[in-house]
Amino acid sequence: MKKRIVLLPGDGIGKEVINSAKDVLNAIAEEFNHSFTFETHEIGGAAIDQYGNPLPETTIDACKQADAVLLGAVGGPKWDNNPSHLRPERGLLGIRKALDLYANLRPIKGFKNLLHASPLKEEVVAGSDLLIVRELTGGIYFGTPSERRDGGNVVVDTLAYTRSEIERIVDKGFQAAQGRRGHLTSVDKANVLESSKMWREIVEEKKAQYPDVVVEHVLVDAAAMKLITNPSKFDVIVTENMFGDILSDEASVLTGSLGMLASASLSEDGVGLYEPVHGSAPDIAGKGVANPTAMILSAALMLRYSFQLDNEAKLIEDAVQSVLDAGFHTADLKISEGRLVGTAEMTRLIVDYI
Amino acid sequence: MKKRIVLLPGDGIGKEVINSAKDVLNAIAEEFNHSFTFETHEIGGAAIDQYGNPLPETTIDACKQADAVLLGAVGGPKWDNNPSHLRPERGLLGIRKALDLYANLRPIKGFKNLLHASPLKEEVVAGSDLLIVRELTGGIYFGTPSERRDGGNVVVDTLAYTRSEIERIVDKGFQAAQGRRGHLTSVDKANVLESSKMWREIVEEKKAQYPDVVVEHVLVDAAAMKLITNPSKFDVIVTENMFGDILSDEASVLTGSLGMLASASLSEDGVGLYEPVHGSAPDIAGKGVANPTAMILSAALMLRYSFQLDNEAKLIEDAVQSVLDAGFHTADLKISEGRLVGTAEMTRLIVDYI
Ligand SMILES: CC(C)[C@H](C(=O)O)[C@@H](O)C(=O)O
Ligand SMILES: CC(C)[C@H](C(=O)O)[C@@H](O)C(=O)O
Numbered sequence: 001m002k003k004r005i006v007l008l009p010g011d012g013i014g015k016e017v018i019n020s021a022k023d024v025l026n027a028i029a030e031e032f033n034h035s036f037t038f039e040t041h042e043i044g045g046a047a048i049d050q051y052g053n054p055l056p057e058t059t060i061d062a063c064k065q066a067d068a069v070l071l072g073a074v075g076g077p078k079w080d081n082n083p084s085h086l087r088p089e090r091g092l093l094g095i096r097k098a099l100d101l102y103a104n105l106r107p108i109k110g111f112k113n114l115l116h117a118s119p120l121k122e123e124v125v126a127g128s129d130l131l132i133v134r135e136l137t138g139g140i141y142f143g144t145p146s147e148r149r150d151g152g153n154v155v156v157d158t159l160a161y162t163r164s165e166i167e168r169i170v171d172k173g174f175q176a177a178q179g180r181r182g183h184l185t186s187v188d189k190a191n192v193l194e195s196s197k198m199w200r201e202i203v204e205e206k207k208a209q210y211p212d213v214v215v216e217h218v219l220v221d222a223a224a225m226k227l228i229t230n231p232s233k234f235d236v237i238v239t240e241n242m243f244g245d246i247l248s249d250e251a252s253v254l255t256g257s258l259g260m261l262a263s264a265s266l267s268e269d270g271v272g273l274y275e276p277v278h279g280s281a282p283d284i285a286g287k288g289v290a291n292p293t294a295m296i297l298s299a300a301l302m303l304r305y306s307f308q309l310d311n312e313a314k315l316i317e318d319a320v321q322s323v324l325d326a327g328f329h330t331a332d333l334k335i336s337e338g339r340l341v342g343t344a345e346m347t348r349l350i351v352d353y354i
Numbered sequence: 355m356k357k358r359i360v361l362l363p364g365d366g367i368g369k370e371v372i373n374s375a376k377d378v379l380n381a382i383a384e385e386f387n388h389s390f391t392f393e394t395h396e397i398g399g400a401a402i403d404q405y406g407n408p409l410p411e412t413t414i415d416a417c418k419q420a421d422a423v424l425l426g427a428v429g430g431p432k433w434d435n436n437p438s439h440l441r442p443e444r445g446l447l448g449i450r451k452a453l454d455l456y457a458n459l460r461p462i463k464g465f466k467n468l469l470h471a472s473p474l475k476e477e478v479v480a481g482s483d484l485l486i487v488r489e490l491t492g493g494i495y496f497g498t499p500s501e502r503r504d505g506g507n508v509v510v511d512t513l514a515y516t517r518s519e520i521e522r523i524v525d526k527g528f529q530a531a532q533g534r535r536g537h538l539t540s541v542d543k544a545n546v547l548e549s550s551k552m553w554r555e556i557v558e559e560k561k562a563q564y565p566d567v568v569v570e571h572v573l574v575d576a577a578a579m580k581l582i583t584n585p586s587k588f589d590v591i592v593t594e595n596m597f598g599d600i601l602s603d604e605a606s607v608l609t610g611s612l613g614m615l616a617s618a619s620l621s622e623d624g625v626g627l628y629e630p631v632h633g634s635a636p637d638i639a640g641k642g643v644a645n646p647t648a649m650i651l652s653a654a655l656m657l658r659y660s661f662q663l664d665n666e667a668k669l670i671e672d673a674v675q676s677v678l679d680a681g682f683h684t685a686d687l688k689i690s691e692g693r694l695v696g697t698a699e700m701t702r703l704i705v706d707y708i
Binding site: 084087121141155195197198249252258 | 429438441443447472473474475478494495497500501502506507508509510511512513514515516517518543545546547548549551552574575576578579581582583596597599600601602603604606607608612
């Protein structure tokens with residue numbers, strides 16, 4: 001198989017871990033006789049520094065022509081006080097919109113050897129294995145007007161959705177549930193928001209098309225509780241952009257392995273973008289200590305979702321698990337025994353296994 | 355002291371626990387020679403059933419003329435499929451707006467004997483003692499337009515704030531921090547939302563007025579993580595309505611004692627409303643097993659914030675603690691030893707102590 005992959009390192013540790021993903025993909029290509037070619041482009045703070053634009057046209061074009069995109073992370077204190085249009089996050093929001101990456105999939109599953117690092121009691125978090133399906137290109141992060149009015153005395157943001165935007169992400173949620181344990185939790189605030197009422201209606205309408213899926217509706221505030229008290233009760237959660245942002249970050253710390261979590265952002269039939277859940281971690285950037293696993297597992301998701309290379313994805317996942325099992329870990333994982341390694345060695349160990 | 359208190363039992367267990375608060379307040383009145391008079395009015399589902407309106411004018415008027423309001427809880431499956439204007443929650447949103455209850459204060463502190471019921475590891479949650487100051491009458495729960503458009507093909511909700519709405523709640527947050535450990539965490543999504551940018555600017559402007567308070571800004575998604583990984587790092591959190599809704603519910607399960615949490619909703623210099631954090635719990639309503647403590651502690655908050663009766667409030671809090679210490683508990687508290695009691699007996703024990 002021949003595939004063109006665009007690498008968007010971004011900022012901070014993004015620049016380091018992206019190389020780990022590339023090394024692992026090269027090992028996979030060799031092992032399975034694929035040909036992966038890589039092209040690197042700038043996004044976020046790095047793009048602001050180089051082009052005065054967090055999302056240069058060349059980056060968008062390259063992504064559109066690629067078979068898939070891997071992204072490191074964007075952001076850092078250097079750009080924190082920039083005006084809105086010159087902030088690294090604009091690059092991220094912009095590429096999601098430009099590629100129509102409406103479905104963000106975040107699988108969260110405890111790694112056995114890491115559960116002790118969870119803030120939750122082991123009996124509470126044990127067995128948790130959930131997938132958050134977050135709408136990624138609509139809602140209040142993109143709605144207009146988003147502006148000051150009345151000489152700065154009033155400020156307004158707009159949460160807007162079209163029916164078809166809701167339908168396609170709800171479908172994605174149902175389909176994901178079909179491929180898993182058949183349980184879908186739709187999260188909204190239908191007791192207050194009109195957009196949530198429409199969301200809930202659409203979920204109800206779609207139910208008949210997926211008779212094998214059991215659906216429940218949970219209000220976002222209740223969901224924020226239940227994720228902590230009963231994380232193992234969830235299978236697939238589907239929700240709109242902002243609720244998904246908050247709940248998926250909340251969920252990401254439950255299993256004690258934020259540095260291991262990957263995500264996929266998918267379009268209807270175009271290119272997919274894969275990135276770790278963790279951020280650019282400016283505090284440890286450039287030190288060679290970042291955990292490359294989330295980025296490497298994001299590459300595995302790419303193989304699975306964009307290229308249908310299930311065996312290859314599985315091999316990467318097995319490699320990560322067995323390196324962990326062998327006692328190797330990066331500094332973020334709070335493991336006291338075993339051997340502490342840096343980004344490069346962790347990557348080499350995973351590559352060696354492959 | 356002579357005070358007129360309006361009781362709004364609402365629905366479900368609200369109807370049961372409100373009586374507990376009344377009993378406790380009567381005991382306090384006797385003990386300290388105060389005169390509390392009570393008037394009961396309907397809100398929520400009960401008001402829909404009786405008046406076809408979740409918030410009858412008579413209820414609003416009575417609350418406006420009262421010195422303080424105690425509310426049980428609203429909502430239940432019976433009204434879940436009602437049209438928006440006939441939903442119990444409208445009553446709650448309506449009374450907040452009618453009384454201009456812009457500041458919702460939710461103290462969250464672990465009860466020593468209950469920490470074992472926390473989903474978090476004891477070493478993670480130990481020492482947590484935080485106060486969430488949530489803006490309660492603005493933002494996306496009240497903004498207009500909130501409507502379908504284009505024949506139902508588009509839906510829009512509006513997050514709107516005026517400068518002064520943000521200023522007064524931010525002031526409240528700073529003042530609360532001054533009265534506590536001097537640390538304020540302002541939560542927003544300033545990397546994306548215009549309203550959050552203005553929020554952050556206002557917090558920055560106000561800083562100079564409160565030189566004794568240390569301020570930090572945390573993005574809402576990061577706050578949702580940090581509440582779980584480091585709850586004891588927070589002192590006061592101030593945030594807008596929807597973020598506050600989600601984060602305060604998230605925070606309410608951290609200490610394992612949701613059934614113990616009280617809240618205060620305050621206006622600028624009018625009446626205050628006090629209610630438990632838990633809901634109407636339709637599943638256990640009418641069985642006499644509901645935990646009345648959150649409601650009783652809400653009455654204590656009323657004594658403290660609305661009537662400046664600090665000793666009286668303290669006596670109620672001591673009573674609750676000592677009844678717990680003596681091993682009594684309601685079914686929700688997941689205590690295996692001690693003695694399981696119902697609503698009436700729990701109330702009587704607290705009254706007896708007083
Ligand atoms: C950086 C920010 C715009 C982004 C978001 O909120 O969507 C991030 O938090 C995420 O979840 O990917
Ligand atoms: C019932 C609902 C409207 C309400 C809210 O979201 O404000 C409740 O969840 C709360 O937090 O008091």
